[in-house]
Amino acid sequence: MKISVITAVFNRESTLASTIDSVASQLATEHEHILVDGMSTDGTADVIAANKPRIATSIREPDDGIYDALNKGIRAATGDVVGFLHADDLFYSREALRRISDTFSREKVDAVYGDLVYVDAANPDRVIRYWKSGHFDARRFRRGWMPPHPTVYVRKSVYEKFGMYLTDFGSAADYEWIVRLMVHQQIRVGYIPEILVKMRVGGESNATLKNRITANRDDRRAWTANGLKPPWGLRLTKPLSKLPQFLRGKSMFPQSMST
Known part of the structure; x- marks a missing residue:
């Protein structure tokens, strides 16, 4: 199995080299960057x-924008499976792609995802939040859950069948895409109970209150665009579902949280 890792970048001179190093250092699976x-x-x-x-x-x-760039990367990909590592981010270990490849080979799934940690932008060893995803159950989407997008790897044939990112959704394009595939189309999904990615804190969708309000509106539109009724209280349950990530980060990575 060949895995295509796509990095969309704009003005990330300070972090891009470490992202490239992280992909290049992956062990024992065929991949392209x-x-x-x-x-x-x-x-x-x-x-x-x-x-x-x-x-x-x-x-x-x-x-x-980033989702237009990711679509370009998907079109250029020659792998059986496609995923992303953003220009600020790192794989958690050199075994990440091997774990992904093994899961696709062992289980009859169309997509896999794992866990993610948010880390300090200046010190990637300092954990801020720990996003422990948990096993897949599409019903959890109605309680504000979603898998961490940077850990999601999908067969390229899924993109060919169900389409790529819809750029008019702005920063919610990844959420619409996940709802489309995992809730509406009900593709087969597997969970890897390990941390796969370190993600530096930040992000356009959470940068300002205005952006967060816009993203909440587009989250609801992601459901209606797919002929689905939006969950009640989504604008509250989705952000509230993130609160345990902060507590889990402090409890499971106490040394990395020290200043």
Whole structure:
């Protein structure tokens, strides 16, 4: 099995090299790394050029945002399975892709996901939140649950059958895509009970109150666009479902939480 890892990047000169290192260091599975640069104006292009031997495909052209860039990466992917590692992020261990490959090979699934930790932007060893996903049950979506998007890996044939990201959903495009596949189309989903990704804190959807309100509106629209009735109280249950992540991070990673 070949896995395509896609990184969309814009002006991430300071972190991109570590992301490339993280993909290149993965053990014992065939994989390719695809970089999609939306015409960065800092030194990102130089970082990509310096790492050219470790990058299977590099695309540098204007885009209409991160999900447009991810769609370009999906089209360029030659792997059986496709996933993402953002330009600020790292795999938790060198075994992450092997765990993903083994799960696809062992179980009859169309997609897999795992756990994720949010880490300090300046110190990726300092855990802020621990997103322990838990086993898949589509009914949990109605209580505000979703799997962490950076840990979701899907067969490319699923994209070919059910489509890619809808860019008009803005920062909620990943949520709409997950609802479309896992709730509406009911693809077969497997869970890897391990941390797969370190994600640096931040993110456009949570950057401002206005962005969060817009994302909440688009979360509801993700259901109606797929002919589904939105869960009652989604704008409350979705953010509230994240609260245990902070407590779990402090209890399970006490040393990394110290200053």
